[in-house]
Amino acid sequence: MKQDGVWGADTVAKFRRESFKPVEVLLKKLDFDVYRALGNRPWKLNYLSKLQAKILMRLPNIVNPKKATGLLPAGKKGATPPEPGRDVLIYAAKNSGAKLAYILPAVESRLKAIERFVSDAMQRAGIVSDPSVAERARKVFTRGHVGAVILTPTRERATEIGNQVLKVVHNHHDFEVRMVVGGQARKVQMRDFMKGRRDIVVGTPGRIRDLLENEDEFARGMAKASLLIIDDAATALQLGLRDDLDAIAAYLPPKEKRQTWIHTHVLSLPLQQMAKSMLEEDYRFFKEGIIEKQELWEKVEQYHTVLPSARDQLPHLCRLIAHDQLTNPGKSKVIIFTPAARMAQLFGTFLRGLSASLPGGEDTNVYELHSALAPHEREEITQSWRDDHSGCSVLVSSEISLSAEQYGDCSRIIQVGIPSSSGIFKNRLARLQAPNVHHRADIVLCSWEIGFLTWMLGEHPLKPCTTGKLQELVEKKAEAFDANPAAFFPESAKEQAEQGLVPGEFRKFEGSVAERVKNTKTVYEELLPKMDELAIKETFAALLGFYIPKSGDLRAARPIIVQGCKEWAKECCGLEEEPYVSPEFLRRLGMEDGRTRHFGAAWLERVRGVAVKPWMLKDVAKHSVKTPWLGRGLQKLKDRPTEEPSWAGGAGELDANDPVSDPESYRSQTYGRASEKLNDSDSEEIRKSQQLAAIKAARKEMGLPIAELRTNVINSQPEEPLYLPRERPLAVEWESAQGPSSFQAPPGVGRATPHPQSDRSDRQSDRSDGEIFAAPPTMDGARARLKIRLALNSPVGPRRKTSSDDVPGGSDLWDRPPLPVGNAIPRFRRNGGGNGNGSGRGGGW
Template sequence: MEDRARLFTRGHVGVVILTSTRERATEIANDALKLVQRYEGFELRLLVDGERKTQMREFMTRRRDVVVGTPGRIRDLLENEDEFARGMAKTKMLIFDDTATMLTLGLRDDMDAVSAYLPDPARVTWIYTTELTLPLRQAVRTLLSPNHLFIHEGEGVDTPPEPWEHVKQYHTVLPHASDQLPHLTKLIAHDQLSNPGRSRVVIFTPTARVAQLFTTFLRHLAPSLPAGGRTTFHEVHSTLQPGERTAALHTWVSDPSGSSVLLSSEISLKAEQYGPCTRIIQLGIPPSAEIYAQRISRACLPSADLRADLVLLQWEIGFLSWILGQHPFHPCTTAELGESLTLLAEKSDSGPLTSFPPSVPATEALDQVPAEIRQFDPGVAARLATLPELFEALKPQVDELAVKQTFASLLGYYIPKSGDLRVSRQVVIQGCKDWPRACGLQGEAYVSPEFVRRLGMEDTRGKRFASAWKERVGGMGMAVRPRMLSERFRTRE
């Protein structure tokens, strides 16, 4: 009897956990290992992209009590590996982790395919999510039985404050797209001076192309920063292979420089994978209010001057007013940032050691952290003053093809979000057409009339759309709800 049980456990999977990304699957596997180690003989298999032969060898020769992987990877193995398919045929439990994110990433077909293969009558299915979106409700009808149960883990319990409620949040509306790169550089400089010796800045961008392009640009502008060329830049986005993303995250988390910057467009990575940081910068609108809240919750470095900055262009203001209304934003103009930066730079130049926390010089004295990395060179204010010159020198070196590809990615990102922005698609297209100026190019990008026509818009409607936009912003450069607009007019009367 024991031999038969042993053969069964070696030949069949007990629990399957599907999650959104390779990184999230690795995180779950590490946590699950701590649990299964308490039970003698229990083993776990992690199935992600990039290690097919090794994974299949372990799967075929060892126990497979718990399998953790991504929907696409599991589906691929089910369709192409007979041994794997036979091992999954008697699975008793299927768990979908972070389901809303999987649906956002377009993994619905893979989820359905895996669910359809597993034995339905004898299977228990769990769906875990932090938000009940419409796509998720639709998926529930397919993935769960009609008499499924909904369990709210916080029901009957006082809900503690959200982590993001403790983070100081600021928003800046830039007058021109060409102000984006200089403003980002100043925000990085501000954090290096506010958290000297321990600055860790994460910049979230709308698309992977923006993260890739702006990483290159910011490296060129780095000499104007307080830490100068010692500032390290990292990037994590979908254009990297899974193994490259994992390596980049590891390098970022273990970066000892005290002045590091990470640019990312990922929406599925969790706080633990990013590690502690001192500042979150959201460039452009985030994918959703929930994702923005998750992102700024990652600014969790103890005893640091925590801050989150939302940097928008004028046509993006509607998202701030309508979607992020629950967040306690404080306005931060470019002039205010410049004044604060000047004061911090003067303080640093007057006594560099006094601007660093006491622990940093003490650590340097023990040779635990190289002083040449942690300590700012003299002349911080003078370096900051070189930013306009460096930006002008960058413009002739810009790769126009890379900018055009990035512009196309922005169109794909922003056009579906015109409803969240409370503007027409024509306004969104015009805003994206102006964006190449952020990279120092002259003039706007070209969008063919055929492309506009396919979106169901005609050029003759532009004036009416522009008029509607002016009504929405009330002629004051900020989006307002219709009720607020009517109240303003009644007050004037």
Template sequence: MTPVQDAVLSLLPELAYPHDPSAKQTRDLLVKAKTGTGKTVAFLVPAIEARLNAIEAAGKKALADAGVTSDKDIETRARRVFAKNQVGTLIISPTRELATQIANEAIKLTHWHKDFEVRLFFGGASKREQMRDWQRGRRDIVVATPGRLRDVLENEGIREAFKNTQLFVLDEADTLLAMGFRDEIDAIKEYLPEVPERQTFMFSATLSKPIQQVARSVLARDHHYIDVVPKDDSPVHAHIPQYHTVLPSAEDQVPHILRLVAHDQLINAGRSKVIIFLNTTKQTQLFATLFRELAKVTLPAARNTQIYEIHSKRPQEGRTNTSNMFRKDEGGASILVTSDVSARGVDYPGVTRVIQVGMPGGTEQYIHRVGRTGRAGTTTGRGDLVLLPWEIGFVSWQLTDVPLKPLPTNELTSQVSELAAKYDANPEEFFKGIKLNDKPHHDPRRRFNTGPRLYPNTQAKTHEELPSKLAALLENVDEDAIKETLGSLLGYYLAKAPELRVQKEVIVQGLKDWTTGAMGLPTPPYISAALLERLGYKDGRTRNFGGERKRSFPSRNESHWMGRGSTKGREGGGFQGEREGGFRADREGGFRAGREGGFRGDREGGGFRAPREGGFRAPREGGFRAPREGGDREGGFHGQPRLRTAAIRTSTSTVASRISTAEAHAASDARSRPIAPMRGGR
């Protein structure tokens, strides 16, 4: 057992006894433990044991009420009615992903208990389906996120089932408070029995003053305190090496991230599993689309690299499926590009590296992200933080207690070059001890689960060509997707100027430089004064920031980069917008895009512009620009000569069969949403 499991489960069986007013019992727990240390099992085992005891007690009470000592029918009926009508344990989790993970773990642990059932409530999914599932069977364990549970308690008439709930568990309590769920916790508590009839477990990685206030309101006065975090312990796992890079310029951002992934694929050949965290949903969408194309031509595993994408704009079913696919991936070269929905509590076994792009939301968020690697005492893992030049204040002022080591860009370049040369000399040595799959891909849709393979290309040459391949690819990036991402980053970073200790105009200029340096735009986008003011930038110098304008209020038809007037909008200033001021957007403020952004595609948004037929990509997935028929088999970049012999022409059906599981899933996910109109291709 892990330390937290040992500390909690050693209190059994007393911990799972029903409440007895005449006995002095250990019932309520306040547990301080890090994420990834086995907390879920620590509270599920007592929950299951307590539920079994309560069901047995309900059967005995029915016999006593009937005045008999033994009657199997009466006892069985009483147990069934009790399990059907009364909730045994209520577990509150801050995120949908963690709630789903807890529910799955509960199902595994109750496998041997006949008829034991788990119910799940979370937002982002059909409430009707969840209520239908609620009505079907027993309510032994209920796992929920706070917002959805409060909704169904107040509006769906299920509060009666919670009035005798035995056990109330608050998991990741510090995260619950950080996400603003204090009111929901207080409201939910009103539907549960009072202390001491209600038993309560509270688990948290930290014990700040807000956490202590919640503990006083939900726990019994004589609760038992368990602390399994050593006093001299580092804020993150001490055995995980952590590095930070302050980039010389924005141009170095994408190459440095690619080299970090390449470094991981070389030192962890056959078992590389990388998570890349980004700060906004739009940035996550853009980088996921970008990396799907870059991986094929710049990484050691090339097309065998699987790219997964998770963010809040994806429907919950898609997020759950992608999370499960990444968790089960055995291909030896996988990358999860994600926003902070994957930062807390979600367990991904075997993650070898966490890369954080840009300043996280704070020190705790940095720690939670790094905690996705090196979990539960494993000895492998690494964290890398990649910052633009003006973000250096985060390291200087926020991460003073974290053991970070600097990693210059030229040092990483040298490391990857040396590893690439060694790999080319003896590839088998890098995969020593790894069971390789040398069979062809009969079913591309299951490629992620077919096992690792030797890397297909000469690694030294691949690394040398990285800058040129990246430059050629950036020529095809959709400008609107970059502009929309810029809008989201402005909203994120301007609010953090005090934490970075830089002036807001430095942030604005730094992000404009990012659009030209990192993303390859010829000129930075124009940003309206109205948008900057809405984002909190009101120093009187924003009227003409980033561009010249002939007059303050141009006509509706006067053109600039978006082709419309600059201040006319339906609801807000800035560029004309349907809902939000700032830049014109189809549905959301920021910039005009086809909703999911990435690169302009025929129908699905992400990808590169491509005709419906030909090239090397499927009609709906985009790809590089290519003629209608043929092109070399691997595509290439726009402007390169293409072979046109009939022998190498690629049909639509052949192309479609090459799409990876992650790409096909992303396409299916996108088709489930309304598609906004796209701009025409150049």
């Protein structure tokens, strides 16, 4: 009953009874002392949350060992064996009671394990009842075996979890919780660990991994843990703790023998990958309080194609465009995204030549939008694309900075090659918002790019689309159009408006569409000899610059990527031979920079539960170390001979047969960190590179040497040198209320730019480290303010205001303290204390 806007007590009680389960339902499922702690002091709980009820109602079977042998009481061999325990994934919203939902099973698991060990010890000793023997067995087990390990990303959350565990075991006075977090002394933590019980260990991944790798006793105890709980796993992955989690799991028993619980409030792709590696396939999944919100990209029908050969790339691309024109007649607008601007230019040329094989024929409009165009050209092309209602338009783009509103509506997205990142791919799919259109997205990859699908696009609902199946489908649709064109293009203006067509602007297909579609391969083969070889090689170099830094996303070695790009240039673009690149060219593209992306591969191997030490490498047979790579990183092995890869070479000159532009112009942003905005310098760089390519091609035809043109055109014009000191570069900025030519500079202050008109010996100058600063020109009649920024190569300290005597000219300037010299060097103290001179407690440096 509701009175005066407040729910009555009877209504609240009824709502709680219907929505939540009372704590009394756990009376026979929990240890009685634990149940008393929940119902009375210190918890005083009355009801369980929905998530807690889902999990705790499965006690005690949910915490049984995975191999449920030895759990039957004596004399009950014919009884039904209990259900073995399984791994658990908790996907719950915040404030859903998840911590208590996994703390109670952890405590119950520990208590049951102690009971089983004591019972087995008594049975092996042939004793029915002896409290002293039972107490000794309990002490041996609790001080030698870790019960549950709870990992959480922050020390504050670890403290909160530890306090809740202590409240649960309030009536078990001998139950102990070990806190292993950063910011506390390791000696104290190891002392408590070795002298006390090891019922539950709560800590942060960084400190626990540190102790595992450096403390053998800690590693031995953790090697016997039966339960691993990872709390707030999504936050841990965001903080970059995946390597620590994998390293810790490597010390624990294998996942076939231990139970693993993972709690998260965000089910991201990296978390799904971690769950797949840590949990067994038959894990339990609990979900509560999550409001599913479908993203725009999830509503799009998505397909992927792994080409059998690079020769099939362009014909398959044409058939995808033809399929969209036949699926959305009069409304087709296809956007093709490529990895590089040069590839967008090349494919734009290809598609104009292949338009004769499309249903729209040569009336198909092909637009290009990439960074090689000037800003006003990009604006004009974007506007033309938005205003195009012909129903036969294709936009080839490498642009990533424009939003969906700037691109306008489209009917299909085709990604050729991998995108810069999965987030960019999602943003591109979000552009498919046009009404009355069948939307679809396709990603077309070569065989060596397939790793990107598994590792980066695992959460996308991608369906396979083979080249043969698509060809068969397009030919059937083309035959259906030839049989009844009126079914595709209605005659009345009313029906056209209902279907979303723009009367008078859309184009109907002329002639036999089926015949044109079947000639796609023939038109493509006839077009290959007409393509420019230099443009193909430039595109090949641009692809190398894009793909080499992304070897981690592809899960492919860089030599394989280079060979895949060479095969693409030969098979797809029709070169007679694979393009040549020198080892020096590949080195400048980042071929041997040593960078990669690690997705949590633990570097440690467990050797009998003991951390691997460098001294163990001296006697491999004695310590059973079978991993020869454990010697990496030792100083004594730093000079060992290594075999260089075939593509590796020292710093040298580029070859005359390399791509014509400077290698830096082909390099893309590493690991998908693309720039948000494209500026004019990018367009200017590509334009200058194209000019240099044309010059080299002309010189090559005339038989003139071209090796000496190996310079970047952008930086070829020498700049006037600035006479600045190396250690303290001075930046001066003048500000005036009346303009830049009407004020007097303070005397004695140097200008950061030289005077090109005057001779160096005639300048009024100041000296700093032996270098000359030209004085600024004289300006009168205005108020001015001088800002000086000093960039020091020393540690940045607090600023102080110097007196007028410190600076020539008598002005008060803000300066930083000078570098300490002589006895003024500050001393640092250890964490243990000290008075700064090395004589205090804990010692000094």
